Amino acid sequence: SVAPASWDSPLAGKVAVVTGAARGIGATIAEVFARDGATVIVADIPAAGEALSDTANKIGATALALDVTAADAAERLADFATERFGGIDIVVHNAGITRDKLLANMDEGRWNSVINVNLAAPHRITSGLVAKGVLKEGGRVIDVSSIAGIAGNRGQTNYGASKAGVIGMVDAESPVLAEKGITINAVAPGFIETAMTAAIPVGTREAGRLMSSLLQGGQTVDVAETIAYFASPASNAVSGNVVRVCGQSLI
Numbered sequence: 001s002v003a004p005a006s007w008d009s010p011l012a013g014k015v016a017v018v019t020g021a022a023r024g025i026g027a028t029i030a031e032v033f034a035r036d037g038a039t040v041i042v043a044d045i046p047a048a049g050e051a052l053s054d055t056a057n058k059i060g061a062t063a064l065a066l067d068v069t070a071a072d073a074a075e076r077l078a079d080f081a082t083e084r085f086g087g088i089d090i091v092v093h094n095a096g097i098t099r100d101k102l103l104a105n106m107d108e109g110r111w112n113s114v115i116n117v118n119l120a121a122p123h124r125i126t127s128g129l130v131a132k133g134v135l136k137e138g139g140r141v142i143d144v145s146s147i148a149g150i151a152g153n154r155g156q157t158n159y160g161a162s163k164a165g166v167i168g169m170v171d172a173e174s175p176v177l178a179e180k181g182i183t184i185n186a187v188a189p190g191f192i193e194t195a196m197t198a199a200i201p202v203g204t205r206e207a208g209r210l211m212s213s214l215l216q217g218g219q220t221v222d223v224a225e226t227i228a229y230f231a232s233p234a235s236n237a238v239s240g241n242v243v244r245v246c247g248q249s250l251i
Protein backbone atom coordinates (compact mmCIF):
# COMPACT_ATOMS: atom_id res chain seq x y z
CA SER A 1 0.00 0.00 0.00
CA VAL A 2 1.07 3.55 -0.59
CA ALA A 3 1.76 5.55 2.54
CA PRO A 4 0.39 9.09 2.56
CA ALA A 5 3.10 11.50 1.50
CA SER A 6 3.89 14.51 3.58
CA TRP A 7 5.00 16.83 0.81
CA ASP A 8 5.33 19.82 3.11
CA SER A 9 7.80 18.33 5.54
CA PRO A 10 9.06 14.90 4.45
CA LEU A 11 11.89 15.08 7.00
CA ALA A 12 9.78 16.07 10.00
CA GLY A 13 11.07 14.44 13.18
CA LYS A 14 14.43 13.58 11.59
CA VAL A 15 17.82 14.72 12.86
CA ALA A 16 20.20 15.50 10.00
CA VAL A 17 23.93 16.26 10.07
CA VAL A 18 25.67 18.01 7.20
CA THR A 19 29.47 18.30 7.27
CA GLY A 20 31.25 21.17 5.53
CA ALA A 21 28.04 23.17 5.85
CA ALA A 22 29.38 26.68 6.50
CA ARG A 23 29.14 27.56 2.81
CA GLY A 24 28.67 26.22 -0.71
CA ILE A 25 26.84 22.97 -1.41
CA GLY A 26 26.75 22.00 2.28
CA ALA A 27 25.02 25.22 3.33
CA THR A 28 22.35 24.66 0.67
CA ILE A 29 21.85 21.03 1.68
CA ALA A 30 21.25 22.22 5.25
CA GLU A 31 18.80 24.85 4.02
CA VAL A 32 16.82 22.30 1.98
CA PHE A 33 16.76 19.87 4.93
CA ALA A 34 15.45 22.66 7.21
CA ARG A 35 12.80 23.53 4.64
CA ASP A 36 11.79 19.85 4.62
CA GLY A 37 11.25 19.88 8.39
CA ALA A 38 14.44 18.24 9.69
CA THR A 39 16.30 19.24 12.81
CA VAL A 40 19.66 20.17 11.30
CA ILE A 41 23.18 20.11 12.71
CA VAL A 42 25.65 22.03 10.55
CA ALA A 43 29.27 21.04 11.10
CA ASP A 44 32.45 22.63 9.78
CA ILE A 45 36.07 23.24 10.79
CA PRO A 46 36.63 25.62 13.71
CA ALA A 47 38.15 28.18 11.29
CA ALA A 48 34.78 28.46 9.55
CA GLY A 49 33.59 30.18 12.77
CA GLU A 50 31.31 33.04 11.86
CA ALA A 51 30.29 31.65 8.47
CA LEU A 52 29.08 28.51 10.23
CA SER A 53 27.04 30.37 12.82
CA ASP A 54 25.57 32.62 10.10
CA THR A 55 24.48 29.54 8.13
CA ALA A 56 23.02 27.98 11.28
CA ASN A 57 21.16 31.13 12.35
CA LYS A 58 19.69 31.71 8.91
CA ILE A 59 17.89 28.34 8.91
CA GLY A 60 17.45 27.64 12.61
CA ALA A 61 20.11 24.92 12.66
CA THR A 62 22.58 24.02 15.41
CA ALA A 63 26.27 24.65 14.68
CA LEU A 64 29.05 22.25 15.63
CA ALA A 65 32.74 23.09 15.15
CA LEU A 66 34.08 19.76 13.93
CA ASP A 67 37.09 18.86 11.81
CA VAL A 68 35.95 15.63 10.14
CA THR A 69 39.52 14.32 10.10
CA ALA A 70 39.88 14.44 13.89
CA ALA A 71 40.37 10.96 15.36
CA ASP A 72 37.42 11.52 17.71
CA ALA A 73 35.12 13.15 15.11
CA ALA A 74 32.53 10.34 15.15
CA GLU A 75 32.47 10.23 18.92
CA ARG A 76 32.11 14.00 19.28
CA LEU A 77 29.35 14.11 16.69
CA ALA A 78 27.57 11.15 18.28
CA ASP A 79 27.72 12.67 21.77
CA PHE A 80 26.63 16.12 20.58
CA ALA A 81 23.65 14.81 18.61
CA THR A 82 22.61 12.32 21.27
CA GLU A 83 22.70 14.85 24.12
CA ARG A 84 20.74 17.47 22.20
CA PHE A 85 18.43 15.49 19.93
CA GLY A 86 18.58 11.84 20.95
CA GLY A 87 20.49 10.53 17.92
CA ILE A 88 21.01 10.97 14.18
CA ASP A 89 18.79 9.87 11.28
CA ILE A 90 20.61 11.38 8.31
CA VAL A 91 24.30 12.12 7.79
CA VAL A 92 25.68 13.86 4.71
CA HIS A 93 29.44 13.64 4.20
CA ASN A 94 29.80 16.84 2.22
CA ALA A 95 33.05 18.29 3.63
CA GLY A 96 35.66 18.20 0.88
CA ILE A 97 38.82 19.87 -0.30
CA THR A 98 40.99 20.13 -3.39
CA ARG A 99 44.80 20.43 -3.41
CA ASP A 100 45.51 20.33 -7.14
CA LYS A 101 48.93 19.80 -8.72
CA LEU A 102 50.10 18.03 -11.84
CA LEU A 103 51.51 14.55 -11.26
CA ALA A 104 55.18 15.48 -10.83
CA ASN A 105 54.34 17.98 -8.10
CA MET A 106 51.70 15.95 -6.31
CA ASP A 107 53.51 15.71 -2.98
CA GLU A 108 52.53 13.46 -0.07
CA GLY A 109 51.02 16.33 1.89
CA ARG A 110 48.53 17.20 -0.84
CA TRP A 111 47.76 13.54 -1.47
CA ASN A 112 47.18 12.69 2.18
CA SER A 113 45.11 15.72 3.12
CA VAL A 114 42.66 15.20 0.24
CA ILE A 115 42.34 11.46 0.86
CA ASN A 116 41.85 12.11 4.58
CA VAL A 117 39.11 14.72 4.28
CA ASN A 118 37.25 13.33 1.26
CA LEU A 119 37.52 9.57 1.77
CA ALA A 120 38.92 8.43 5.11
CA ALA A 121 36.78 10.79 7.21
CA PRO A 122 33.40 9.74 5.78
CA HIS A 123 34.37 6.12 6.30
CA ARG A 124 35.54 6.65 9.87
CA ILE A 125 32.50 8.72 10.82
CA THR A 126 29.94 6.36 9.26
CA SER A 127 31.47 3.32 10.90
CA GLY A 128 31.82 5.15 14.22
CA LEU A 129 28.18 6.29 14.26
CA VAL A 130 26.93 2.82 13.35
CA ALA A 131 29.17 1.11 15.91
CA LYS A 132 27.88 3.42 18.62
CA GLY A 133 24.28 2.70 17.56
CA VAL A 134 23.64 6.40 17.00
CA LEU A 135 22.54 5.87 13.41
CA LYS A 136 19.55 3.57 13.67
CA GLU A 137 17.15 1.61 11.52
CA GLY A 138 15.73 3.91 8.86
CA GLY A 139 18.98 5.89 8.87
CA ARG A 140 20.44 7.51 5.78
CA VAL A 141 24.06 8.05 4.79
CA ILE A 142 24.71 10.27 1.79
CA ASP A 143 28.23 10.74 0.45
CA VAL A 144 29.37 13.46 -1.91
CA SER A 145 31.52 12.06 -4.71
CA SER A 146 32.28 14.02 -7.90
CA ILE A 147 32.27 13.64 -11.63
CA ALA A 148 36.06 13.90 -11.14
CA GLY A 149 35.86 10.45 -9.53
CA ILE A 150 34.29 9.03 -12.70
CA ALA A 151 36.30 10.87 -15.36
CA GLY A 152 39.64 12.27 -14.26
CA ASN A 153 40.72 15.90 -14.32
CA ARG A 154 44.31 16.99 -14.96
CA GLY A 155 45.98 17.94 -11.71
CA GLN A 156 43.49 16.05 -9.57
CA THR A 157 44.99 12.58 -9.05
CA ASN A 158 44.41 12.99 -5.31
CA TYR A 159 40.91 14.41 -5.64
CA GLY A 160 39.85 11.98 -8.38
CA ALA A 161 41.15 9.03 -6.37
CA SER A 162 39.33 10.21 -3.25
CA LYS A 163 36.04 10.70 -5.09
CA ALA A 164 36.33 7.38 -7.00
CA GLY A 165 37.08 5.85 -3.61
CA VAL A 166 33.83 7.25 -2.26
CA ILE A 167 31.94 5.35 -4.98
CA GLY A 168 33.69 2.09 -4.09
CA MET A 169 33.06 2.74 -0.42
CA VAL A 170 29.33 3.30 -0.97
CA ASP A 171 29.14 0.05 -2.97
CA ALA A 172 30.87 -1.88 -0.20
CA GLU A 173 29.04 -0.30 2.73
CA SER A 174 25.58 -0.62 1.20
CA PRO A 175 24.95 -4.35 1.88
CA VAL A 176 26.39 -4.09 5.38
CA LEU A 177 24.28 -1.07 6.31
CA ALA A 178 21.23 -2.73 4.72
CA GLU A 179 21.39 -5.36 7.48
CA LYS A 180 20.73 -2.51 9.91
CA GLY A 181 17.99 -0.91 7.81
CA ILE A 182 20.22 2.00 6.80
CA THR A 183 20.59 3.18 3.19
CA ILE A 184 23.70 4.73 1.69
CA ASN A 185 23.89 6.58 -1.61
CA ALA A 186 26.14 9.12 -3.27
CA VAL A 187 25.82 12.07 -5.56
CA ALA A 188 28.52 12.88 -8.13
CA PRO A 189 28.12 16.55 -8.92
CA GLY A 190 29.55 18.03 -12.08
CA PHE A 191 30.74 21.61 -12.13
CA ILE A 192 28.84 23.55 -9.46
CA GLU A 193 29.33 27.28 -8.93
CA THR A 194 30.91 27.59 -5.46
CA ALA A 195 34.04 29.02 -3.82
CA MET A 196 35.76 25.69 -4.54
CA THR A 197 35.31 26.00 -8.31
CA ALA A 198 35.87 29.76 -8.30
CA ALA A 199 39.46 28.96 -7.23
CA ILE A 200 40.11 26.79 -10.33
CA PRO A 201 42.20 28.34 -13.14
CA VAL A 202 39.92 29.86 -15.73
CA GLY A 203 40.63 27.39 -18.59
CA THR A 204 39.96 24.34 -16.42
CA ARG A 205 36.86 26.05 -15.08
CA GLU A 206 35.45 26.49 -18.60
CA ALA A 207 36.27 22.85 -19.43
CA GLY A 208 34.34 21.83 -16.30
CA ARG A 209 31.28 23.75 -17.37
CA LEU A 210 31.43 22.18 -20.85
CA MET A 211 31.21 18.66 -19.35
CA SER A 212 27.50 19.32 -18.89
CA SER A 213 25.19 19.19 -21.86
CA LEU A 214 23.65 22.34 -20.44
CA LEU A 215 27.08 23.89 -21.10
CA GLN A 216 27.00 25.78 -17.84
CA GLY A 217 27.79 25.15 -14.20
CA GLY A 218 25.10 23.80 -11.91
CA GLN A 219 23.83 25.49 -8.77
CA THR A 220 24.21 24.20 -5.22
CA VAL A 221 20.46 23.67 -5.01
CA ASP A 222 20.63 21.13 -7.86
CA VAL A 223 22.83 18.92 -5.69
CA ALA A 224 20.89 19.62 -2.50
CA GLU A 225 17.53 18.57 -3.97
CA THR A 226 18.97 15.23 -5.14
CA ILE A 227 20.39 14.64 -1.68
CA ALA A 228 17.00 15.55 -0.19
CA TYR A 229 15.52 12.69 -2.21
CA PHE A 230 18.05 10.23 -0.73
CA ALA A 231 17.17 11.57 2.72
CA SER A 232 13.41 11.31 2.23
CA PRO A 233 11.00 8.39 2.69
CA ALA A 234 10.55 8.37 -1.11
CA SER A 235 13.90 6.56 -1.41
CA ASN A 236 13.30 3.87 1.24
CA ALA A 237 14.27 1.09 -1.17
CA VAL A 238 17.18 2.87 -2.84
CA SER A 239 20.71 2.07 -1.67
CA GLY A 240 24.18 1.71 -3.13
CA ASN A 241 23.60 4.19 -5.93
CA VAL A 242 25.60 7.04 -7.38
CA VAL A 243 23.66 9.77 -9.12
CA ARG A 244 25.39 12.33 -11.33
CA VAL A 245 24.13 15.84 -10.86
CA CYS A 246 25.53 17.99 -13.61
CA GLY A 247 22.89 18.84 -16.08
CA GLN A 248 22.81 16.00 -18.56
CA SER A 249 26.39 14.88 -18.25
CA LEU A 250 28.39 14.45 -21.42
CA ILE A 251 30.66 12.00 -19.56
Ligand code: NAI
Pocket: 019, 020, 021, 022, 023, 024, 025, 026, 043, 044, 045, 048, 066, 067, 068, 069, 093, 094, 095, 096, 097, 117, 144, 145, 146, 147, 188, 189, 190, 191, 192, 193, 194, 195, 196, 197
Ligand atom coordinates in the same frame (compact mmCIF):
# COMPACT_ATOMS: atom_id res chain seq x y z
P1 NAI B 1 33.46 24.64 -0.54
O1 NAI B 1 34.94 24.72 -0.51
O2 NAI B 1 32.68 25.85 -0.94
O3 NAI B 1 32.90 24.12 0.86
C1 NAI B 1 33.47 23.02 1.52
C2 NAI B 1 33.27 23.17 3.00
O4 NAI B 1 33.89 22.04 3.63
C3 NAI B 1 33.93 24.44 3.57
O5 NAI B 1 33.01 25.14 4.38
C4 NAI B 1 35.10 23.89 4.38
O6 NAI B 1 35.44 24.68 5.51
C5 NAI B 1 34.57 22.51 4.78
N1 NAI B 1 35.65 21.61 5.18
C6 NAI B 1 36.87 21.45 4.59
N2 NAI B 1 37.62 20.59 5.30
C7 NAI B 1 36.89 20.21 6.38
C8 NAI B 1 37.13 19.37 7.48
N3 NAI B 1 38.31 18.75 7.63
N4 NAI B 1 36.16 19.21 8.40
C9 NAI B 1 34.98 19.85 8.27
N5 NAI B 1 34.68 20.67 7.25
C10 NAI B 1 35.63 20.85 6.31
O7 NAI B 1 33.15 23.41 -1.52
P2 NAI B 1 31.81 22.98 -2.31
O8 NAI B 1 32.01 23.31 -3.73
O9 NAI B 1 30.60 23.45 -1.61
O10 NAI B 1 31.94 21.38 -2.20
C11 NAI B 1 31.21 20.59 -1.27
C12 NAI B 1 31.43 19.13 -1.62
O11 NAI B 1 31.01 18.88 -2.96
C13 NAI B 1 32.90 18.68 -1.53
O12 NAI B 1 32.96 17.35 -1.06
C14 NAI B 1 33.34 18.74 -2.99
O13 NAI B 1 34.43 17.89 -3.23
C15 NAI B 1 32.07 18.27 -3.68
N6 NAI B 1 31.98 18.63 -5.07
C16 NAI B 1 31.97 19.95 -5.47
C17 NAI B 1 31.85 20.25 -6.81
C18 NAI B 1 31.84 21.65 -7.30
O14 NAI B 1 31.84 21.82 -8.53
N7 NAI B 1 31.78 22.67 -6.47
C19 NAI B 1 31.74 19.19 -7.82
C20 NAI B 1 31.74 17.87 -7.29
C21 NAI B 1 31.85 17.61 -5.97
